[in-house]
Amino acid sequence: MQKVLIVDDSKVSRRINRDLLSKLGYEVISEAVDGVDGLAKYEEHKPEFILTDVEMPNLDGVGMVKKIRELGHDVHVVVITSVVNSQVTQEVIKYGVKILKKPLKEAHLHHALLSFK
Secondary structure, rough: OOOOEEEOHHHHHHHHEEEEEEOOOOEEEEOOHHOOOHHHHHHHHOOOOOEEEEOOOOOOOHHHHHHHHHHHOOOEEEEEEEOOOOHHHHHHHHOOOOEEEEEHHHHHHHHHHHHHO
C-alpha cells in the first residue's frame, strides 16, 4: 500500500482527503497543519506521495514543495487549491507536481495519483 502525507491547515479538509485516499487504497501515514510541519513529517515518514493545500500559514504548499525539491527529494506531490491561477500554476508546475482544484473529487485525485506511475 502506498503511503501519503496530507498537509492542510483545515482539519475538515484533512479528514475529507484522508477518507478519499483510504477509499482509493492509499495509506495516510501522517497529517501536517502547514508547510513547516509538512517538511518535518516528510523527513520523518518518507511517503511516496504528498497531498498539500497551497494556502497555509507559516509556509505555504508552494514553499514546502520548493524546499523539498531543493533538498533533492523526488516525492510525488499533488497540490490542491481553491484558486487555480497562472502564478501558482507556473510556480509549482516546474517542480513536477499535479494541481487539482477544490473541492477535491475522487476521480480527479485517483487520476492524478495514477499519472505518476
